[in-house]
Amino acid sequence: MSGTTELLERPGLPGGADWWRTAVIYQVFLRSFADGNGDGVGDVPGLRSRLPYLAALGVDAVWVNPWYPSPMVDVGYDVADYRDVDPAFGTLADAEALVAEAHALGLRVLLDVVPNHTSDAHPWFVAALAGDPAARARYLFREGRGEHGELPPNDWESCFRGPAWTRTTDADGRPGAWYLHMFAPEQPDLDWRNPEVRAELLDVLRFWFDRGVDGFRIDVAHGLVKQAGLPDAHGSDRRSEEHPGWDQDEVHEVYRSWRQLADSYDPPRVFVAEAWVARPERLPLYLRPDELHTAFEFEPLHVTFRAEPWRAVVEQGLAAAAVSGAPSAWVLTNHDVVRQVTRYGRAQPERRASNEEQRARFGVDPVDHALGRRRARAAVVLTMALPGAAYVYGGEELGLPEVEEIPDARRRDPIHARSGGTDPGRDGSRVPMPWTAGAPSAGFSPPGAAPTWLPQPAGWDALAVDVQEADPGSTLHLYRSLLAARRERMTEAGPLEWLATPPDVLAFRRGTTACWVNFGDRAVPLPSGRVVLASGPLAPGLLPADTAVWVEVPAG
Numbered sequence: 379m380s381g382t383t384e385l386l387e388r389p390g391l392p393g394g395a396d397w398w399r400t401a402v403i404y405q406v407f408l409r410s411f412a413d414g415n416g417d418g419v420g421d422v423p424g425l426r427s428r429l430p431y432l433a434a435l436g437v438d439a440v441w442v443n444p445w446y447p448s449p450m451v452d453v454g455y456d457v458a459d460y461r462d463v464d465p466a467f468g469t470l471a472d473a474e475a476l477v478a479e480a481h482a483l484g485l486r487v488l489l490d491v492v493p494n495h496t497s498d499a500h501p502w503f504v505a506a507l508a509g510d511p512a513a514r515a516r517y518l519f520r521e522g523r524g525e526h527g528e529l530p531p532n533d534w535e536s537c538f539r540g541p542a543w544t545r546t547t548d549a550d551g552r553p554g555a556w557y558l559h560m561f562a563p564e565q566p567d568l569d570w571r572n573p574e575v576r577a578e579l580l581d582v583l584r585f586w587f588d589r590g591v592d593g594f595r596i597d598v599a600h601g602l603v604k605q606a607g608l609p610d611a612h613g614s615d616r617r618s619e620e621h622p623g624w625d626q627d628e629v630h631e632v633y634r635s636w637r638q639l640a641d642s643y644d645p646p647r648v649f650v651a652e653a654w655v656a657r658p659e660r661l662p663l664y665l666r667p668d669e670l671h672t673a674f675e676f677e678p679l680h681v682t683f684r685a686e687p688w689r690a691v692v693e694q695g696l697a698a699a700a701v702s703g704a705p706s707a708w709v710l711t712n713h714d715v716v717r718q719v720t721r722y723g724r725a726q727p728e729r730r731a732s733n734e735e736q737r738a739r740f741g742v743d744p745v746d747h748a749l750g751r752r753r754a755r756a757a758v759v760l761t762m763a764l765p766g767a768a769y770v771y772g773g774e775e776l777g778l779p780e781v782e783e784i785p786d787a788r789r790r791d792p793i794h795a796r797s798g799g800t801d802p803g804r805d806g807s808r809v810p811m812p813w814t815a816g817a818p819s820a821g822f823s824p825p826g827a828a829p830t831w832l833p834q835p836a837g838w839d840a841l842a843v844d845v846q847e848a849d850p851g852s853t854l855h856l857y858r859s860l861l862a863a864r865r866e867r868m869t870e871a872g873p874l875e876w877l878a879t880p881p882d883v884l885a886f887r888r889g890t891t892a893c894w895v896n897f898g899d900r901a902v903p904l905p906s907g908r909v910v911l912a913s914g915p916l917a918p919g920l921l922p923a924d925t926a927v928w929v930e931v932p933a934g
Contacts, residue, residue: 723750
C-alpha cells in the first residue's frame with residue numbers, strides 16, 4: 379500500500395474491487411445539500427445527518443464537491459489548501475467521521491480533486507506574485523505581446539468569459555508578466571510540466587486515500603497539460619473544437635502515475651474523469667487499463683428528448699466502452715448544467731442544445747414543469763437500464779426544476795459577473811434542497827438559521843422529501859424502486875440488444891429485462907410481459923407518451 383498506513387478502518391463494503399463498474403453514485407453539492415450549523419450553507423455535519431437517507435435511496439457511493447479551504451470565488455473550485463476542510467463546511471475530523479459513517483452504511487465516498495488550477499490565495503501563488511522564482515515556475519506566467527507587453531500572450535478565452543490571461547503588477551508598481559487562468563482570474567492554472575506540481579498532487583491524493591476516501595472525480599481532467607509554446611487558438615471553441623489548452627497527449631503520463639498510486643491500495647482506489655474532448659475517439663485514451671477507471675458520458679446533458687438522438691448517444695457511449703474496456707458513466711445532470719426537468723419542459727431542439735443555449739431561454743421560452751418531470755422520469759428509467767455506472771445529482775431524485783428567477787444581487791456564479799449579466803450562470807441548479815415542508819428553509823437548515831446562501835423559490839415545499847415520502851407516486855419513490863430493481867436485474871444483465879419499435883419509441887433488452895421509452899406525443903401498444911416498473915401511470919394495454927417501462931421478457 380505504497381508504504382502508508384490508513385488512518386481509518388474500512389469495513390467490508392458491497393460490490394468487491396470492481397464495484398465502480400455498475401455503481402450508482404450520488405453527487406452532493408455540499409453547499410446545497412444540508413446545513414448542520416445554521417449559517418445557511420450546507421456542510422459536512424449536515425451531510426452526515428442525511429447519510430441514512432442516501433443509503434435508503436439505494437446508491438452505492440457519494441461524490442462530494444470540493445470541501446477544501448477556499449475563498450469561494452467559484453464555490454470551492456478555487457482551492458487554497460488541498461489537505462483540509464474549509465471552516466464553513468466543518469473540520470478534518472468531521473470529514474474523517476463522514477467517511478467512517480458512510481462506510482458503516484455500505485456507502486463509498488469520492489471527493490473532487492481540482493488539479494488544473496489553484497486559488498490565487500494558495501500559498502504557492504501568493505509566493506509567485508511576491509516574486510519567488512520557484513513558486514512562479516509552478517504556474518503559467520508569460521510576458522505579454524505588443525511593444526510594451528500590453529497584450530495577452532495568446533488569444534485564449536476563459537471558460538468563464540473574457541480573456542484567459544491577467545496581467546500582474548511588479549513590486550515597483552510597473553505592469554509585469556501575465557498568468558493563465560482558463561477559468562476565473564482567481565483560479566491560476568498550474569504548469570503540469572513542472573515536476574513539483576506533479577509530486578504535490580500525488581501527495582494530495584495519498585493524503586485523502588490514507589483517510590479512507592475511495593476515489594476522486596477529477597475536475598477538468600482534459601486540461602492539465604497545455605500545448606508547448608501556448609500557441610494561439612485562432613478562435614477555436616473552448617470545448618467543442620480542438621484547442622491547444624485542452625486534451626494534450628502528455629496528460630496521460632500524469633494519469634498513469636495516479637493509477638499506480640490508486641492500485642497500490644487495498645482495495646484499489648478509483649477515478650472518474652470530467653474530460654471534454656473534441657472528438658469521441660479521444661475519450662477512450664483516458665480509460666486505458668493503466669489510466670483512469672471511468673469518464674462521464676456528457677451527451678445526455680445536452681441531447682434532446684427524442685428517440686433517434688438518444689439512440690445515437692447510447693450507441694456512441696457503448697462504442698467508446700467497447701474500445702476502452704471501461705464502463706460508461708451515464709449522467710443526466712450535475713451542478714454545471716440546467717436541470718433536466720426544465721430542459722425537457724421546453725420545446726425540444728432537433729438534436730441537442732448546449733448549456734449556454736439552454737440558459738439563454740430563461741424567462742423567454744415557457745416551461746411546462748409537469749411535462750419536464752414526466753420526461754425526466756422516463757429518461758432516468760432509460761439510463762438506469764444501460765450498461766455501466768450512473769450518477770444522480772442531489773435533488774434529481776425529487777424532480778427539482780432549475781430555479782431561473784434568482785435576483786441578480788443574489789447570484790454567486792462568476793459566469794454571471796464575467797458575462798456582464800448576460801448569462802445567468804449555474805446557480806439555478808444549485809439551490810438548497812427541500813427536506814421538510816412548512817419548516818424554515820424547507821428543512822435545509824435548523825430552526826433560527828441564517829437565510830440560505832441561494833434563495834429557495836416559492837413552492838419548494840411541495841417537492842420536499844417528507845412530502846414525497848408520503849406519496850407512493852412521487853419521483854423519490856420512483857428512484858428508490860428503480861435503484862432496487864437495477865441492483866436486482868441490471869448489474870449483471872449483460873450486453874444491450876436493440877428491439878424493433880414503432881416510430882418515436884426506443885427499446886432494448888438486457889438479459890430478462892426490456893426497457894421501452896415512448897418519446898412521441900401519443901400512446902403506443904404496451905409490449906407483452908410482466909411490468910417491472912414504469913416512470914408514470916400506464917393506460918390499459920398502452921404505453922403513454924413521455925413514459926418509460928421495464929418489462930420482463932423470456933431469457934435468451
